[in-house]
Amino acid sequence: MIFFIIAYLGIFLLAINTVLYLKALPQKSKAFKIYSRYLILILLIEIFTVVFAQILNKNNLFLSNVFLIIQFIFLSIFYFELLQNRLIYFVSCLVMFFLVYQYFSDIKLFSIYNALGITITQSILIVYSIIYFYQSLHKRTPEFLIVNIGIFLYLICSTLIFASGNLVFDVKIPTKTYFLLLKVNGILYILYQILIFIEWRKNYYKKIPKSS
Amino acid sequence: MEKELLQEDSQIILIIIIAIFVLLFMAVALVLFFFFSRKKIIATELDKANLALAHQKKILQATIETQEQERERIAQDLHDAISSKLNVVSLSTNVLIDGNLTDKEQEDTLQHILNITTLTLESSRRLAHNLLPPILDKFGLEAALEELCDEFENSKKVTIQRSIKYLSTFTKTKELHIFRIVQEFINNAIRHGEATQMRLIVVSEEDNLCISFEDNGKGFDEEVLEDKVGLGLKNIQSRVDILDGELDYTSKINKGTKFTIKIGNGEDECWN
Incomplete structure (x- = not known):
């Protein structure tokens, strides 16, 4: 029960953030636009996840793979806009090739957690995030600094959770215990959403009247 | 649990x-x-x-x-x-x-x-x-500097050893700044340093210029000067700033003063 409250609260906060970011969208930077699109897609995936699991009662693990790919593509472009370094495209393309190869060579991977894929993509996003921290050291008003903190904290912790996701198939581990892991993930996700909200409140809230 | x-x-x-x-x-x-x-x-x-x-x-x-x-x-x-x-x-x-x-x-x-x-x-x-020395306008910086040194040598009891090779293409305004800087160097050396011998080297080409000026005057304590820069030196510093150059000086009491100014990205060796 607690798990569902946490999970739905996370989705609810994500929905609010998505609406707020979409409302602040006009005349914003490219990075902002990409991040807003990322929020929309993630929200859609979350909704599908709930629909598949709760309403259709089907396995929704393939959505975790879609999530992994979409998150990696959008956050890579997002960090490219922030860092303005072509190396990001190069590295991200290499990783994408690897993922494509991985899924083609083993199509069954779609129905379980892709632990290796998750670890690689999230680690690379963490590296981008650290580079952005470094770049904003001497900037007075760096864009998306709070969101960057959120991404950094959430990705670092969730990598381990997702990578151990396949433990759910381990019959020896009681589902209840496994859900504890998902609760931790849910709390971290709420923390991430709160940081996204703070970013909006701090940097984009007051600017709405100007643009309207 | x-x-x-x-x-x-x-x-x-x-x-x-x-x-x-x-x-x-x-x-x-x-x-x-x-x-x-x-x-x-x-x-x-x-x-x-x-x-x-x-x-x-x-x-x-x-x-x-x-x-x-x-x-x-x-x-x-x-x-x-x-x-x-x-x-x-x-x-x-x-x-x-x-x-x-x-x-x-x-x-x-x-x-x-x-x-x-x-x-x-x-x-x-x-x-x-x-x-405003008319010679600067008519015959350029090199002639103006030569004349400046001649004038000081004629009127005061000083000798100015010099080697002036000016081949740059600075604007007239910048040339006037350079001229004023050298004028200030000589004036300071005579007025404050009571120098009798000076050495002026100007080397330049294209956008680079090096000026080296030495005297045998009273000199000053660099550390004391750091705190209380004289008006003449401030004037020189602001002109060097306008020229986007670097001013450097070394001095010891009773052992004269040496100023070097570098403008542009030329080789450091030009002062040797």
């Missing part, structure tokens, strides 16, 4: 959760580290900006002071060299107009007027020359 976690199979979940919290702790520490570093860096940059601003303010002050001094000097020169002499001319002319003079006296007065007018002309020429 606790019981479940203590089961052997659930241990792995427990370990993962502990690992997650350790990671979270480390990540938060990293973020905090980042924030404190950023705060420090921004504070340092602010200090630097304030320092630069203070420096600019100082230079501006020096410029205004120099301007006022220059005005005072020009006013003094005009008064001493021209106005007073024109007064004499005016008086003498009045005496002539009155006409109560013998032929001899008339001739003497006219001669006197002629002498004074010649002197006044010479004075006004010198004054104008000091304000």
Whole structure:
């Protein structure tokens, strides 16, 4: 029960953030636009996840793979806009090739957690995030600094959770215990959403009247 | 729940959760580290900006002071060299107009007027020359610097060893700054350093220029000067700043002073 409250609260906060970011969208930077699109897609995936699991009662693990790919593509472009370094495209393309190869060579991977894929993509996003921290050291008003903190904290912790996701198939581990892991993930996700909200409140809230 | 976690199979979940919290702790520490570093860096940059601003303010002050001094000097020169002499001319002319003079006296007065007018002309020429040397405009910086050194050598008991090779294409305004800098060097050496021998080297090509000036004067204590830069040196510094150059000096008491100015990205060897 607690798990569902946490999970739905996370989705609810994500929905609010998505609406707020979409409302602040006009005349914003490219990075902002990409991040807003990322929020929309993630929200859609979350909704599908709930629909598949709760309403259709089907396995929704393939959505975790879609999530992994979409998150990696959008956050890579997002960090490219922030860092303005072509190396990001190069590295991200290499990783994408690897993922494509991985899924083609083993199509069954779609129905379980892709632990290796998750670890690689999230680690690379963490590296981008650290580079952005470094770049904003001497900037007075760096864009998306709070969101960057959120991404950094959430990705670092969730990598381990997702990578151990396949433990759910381990019959020896009681589902209840496994859900504890998902609760931790849910709390971290709420923390991430709160940081996204703070970013909006701090940097984009007051600017709405100007643009309207 | 606790019981479940203590089961052997659930241990792995427990370990993962502990690992997650350790990671979270480390990540938060990293973020905090980042924030404190950023705060420090921004504070340092602010200090630097304030320092630069203070420096600019100082230079501006020096410029205004120099301007006022220059005005005072020009006013003094005009008064001493021209106005007073024109007064004499005016008086003498009045005496002539009155006409109560013998032929001899008339001739003497006219001669006197002629002498004074010649002197006044010479004075006004010198004054104008000091304000803006015409040779700089007509024959360029190299000739102007040569003439400057000649003038000092002729009028004062100093010798200026020099090697001036000016091949750059600086604008007239920049050339005037360079000329003024050298003029200030020589003036300072004579006025404050009581130097008798100087050495001036100017090497240049295209956008690069090196000036080296040495004297055998009294010199000064560099550390004392750091705190209390004289007006002359401030003036030089602000001109060097305008030229986007670097000013460097070394001095020891009773062992003379050496100034070097480098403009552009030329080789350092040009001073040797």
